[in-house]
Amino acid sequence: MSTVQNTVYNSCTSTSKKISDRIDMTKPHKNEKEPFLVKVERYASSFRYSGDHVDKKSLDCVRRKKTRIIAIDALCIPGMRQYKAECLLREINKAFCGFYDQSKCQRYMNISQEDHIRPDCHDVATEGLNNEGQNNPTLRESASAVEKSNEGANQAEMIGNCLSEPFGQSLHPEYEVGIVTGNWGCGAFGGDPEIKTIIQWLAASQALRPFILYHTFEEESLQSLEQVSNWILTHEWTVGELWNMLAVYSSQRLKNETSVGFLNWLVPSFSFQSNEMSDPDFMEE
Template identity: 50%
Template sequence: MESSNDFRSILPFLPLILRSSAVFWPPSVLEALKSLSKGPIHSNVNSGQLFALAIDDLRNSLGFSSLNLSASLGFSLFFDDLMNKDDAVKWFTEVVPKLADLLLRLPVLLETHYQNAGAFNETDTGLRLFESQQSGIVFLSQELIAALLVCALFCLFPTTNRGAKHLPPINFDNLFLCLYEYYDVSQENKIKCILHYFEKISSDMHVGNVSFERKVLPLKNNPSCIVYPEADFWSNSTLSLCMFEVCTSGLIEDHLTEALEVDFANKYLGGGALSRGCVQEEIRFMINPELIIGMLFLPSMADNEAIEIIGAERFSNYTGYAKSFRFCGDYAEKKSCDTMGRRKTRIIAIDALCNPGKRQYKLEFLLRETNKALCGFLDTNKSRQNKMPINEIGNDIAIGVVTGNWGCGAFGGDPQVKAVIQWLAASQGLRPFVLYYTFNLEALQKLEEVVQWIILHEWTVGELWNILVEYSNQRLKGKTKVGFFSWLLPYLYNDDPMNFD
């Protein structure tokens, strides 16, 4: 394999060694994986306790420390106590050997990957580490993703320097540590989702692709890209607002037609998916586990960055949220594939301000949130190729935005303001529609009426932005304490009949 600089950037974060332009498992790891691949009769790995010991042996062969004791006990707790006995037998006799075999093929899968990098277009699409402010895209086969996720399950990724590169943890040891130290049923069910994925791919390896794109709005003048907009840009925008549909029931991930589905992200992709987190982003990463591999090579997002992932397949059904989260069996993916072999599932990770309090009404933070959403909602490939100014991009974009209470809930944002911000960003990005799931949030009960009133009056992006800034100014100065909707249309909250005149 000819090793490019891009490959060398990710090599320190992979558990492989490079010799003569090719990657290999160290000999002792290779032998241990061969033993595992032959099943428990040969490897003696037939319980959670012995599985953890086998993982320790692999880690020690790579020069890593042993698993944290609580993580080892978490493996034992799950596989020996919580897992159905018949399912545990199947896991160790059928699934683990196939996962070990997949790891044995990782070097070849990587070699094939780099040989094919750039096959979809003239851009290098090889697996690499993205530095902050570095835009680009990586195409990974579902098989390579599966092998890399087995590395995470077996806790084989090096951890040195991940923090220095602003990369989140990627090994699964913390999932099992949290299960043991902070047991709750939701954590057990998160692991059930992950294991269901491994069971499914071990019996039926899917052959599609997934792309991971780091999108950046440059902070300085760049002739070929959009520059991070200032407040005057938003104030002067004459673009029309796009269609906005309100849904009081349903879930973003259940939307079946192709659209940009918003991940209410942490600035570290995945948030608490591999620890104790179990809200919107973490749940999405459990039911679409291929998303997790983005955590391997995508550092934390700056204010002018977003991450778009296309093609991640859904494997699990679920019910509940947070502590009520439960795995509910297999999900049969319904979405078709595009010409690049990616499922038509587009997920855009944008991180909102965390616990912003009153500062969210300051102009600089309104601008930050609106530009963050714009970065996510823009089709940067079209803008780069066509070198269009921002107000002309996307005339042929037919893919809308499916979203909800981004930056609210645990993040503490104002849901009425956040809904308007997303509408502004989608409209400025010339997305044809926003489909907004309110999750029955009381603060958004009047969202439909407010949207209808604004659309009836044919406001532009600039006009709505200016009104939002005026409201936020009054809120910041204590001149009003009511929500944006009540401030804009007080009659809606006085039991008066709706009057658009």
């Protein structure tokens, strides 16, 4: 257990890795949708069962199907507490434990070692944002808040460190396995779907998973998830950069400085910058 905990902690402090380059959304079947059936044939009165379905999924070294069902305990009825730094860290560590791939243990160790020997690993996530956000008051304030929060912060709070290893590189790409998940800890548990989506995406990326297939279950607050995730991927954000923005947002929620969801909070920040940059008056200045 201590080995896993150490691996999780060290990996979560190495967060300049690129975010997983696939996040897909699915919806439950509706009346106009068709289910996928196997081992049936013909139609109407001649419709019949034609034999057992044979799962041809490959096996691991002990002849188990290469599919795992993961159960992760989320915060129960957390309310506003879920926006506190310790709760965010608790949830992302929990998700990372669930998504952790034992076969990549050595890569996690390399990430940890490289993070400790590089002297320039602190606060680069905010530096990466400065180039885009220097003319954007919202981004500038957010980056400043991250920098200030890092002053005197303990190591667990300083998740936005650096590592430049590209995501998805593997010696055995045929063994890469993604994550299928949904609104973990939401619904009856009362979690914020937008926060939990981002936390799981960050955890899957940090765990070197190649993709995350996300079932939104038509959650209204996640309607813009595809748009936002595509924007983030297009701009090649790292895990650390997205984490820092999540931390800034959560801090604002705790202080009642914002009441909008994370996705709507994040997108207008950059939409403002795009509009400002395209303004002829702004360009003349």
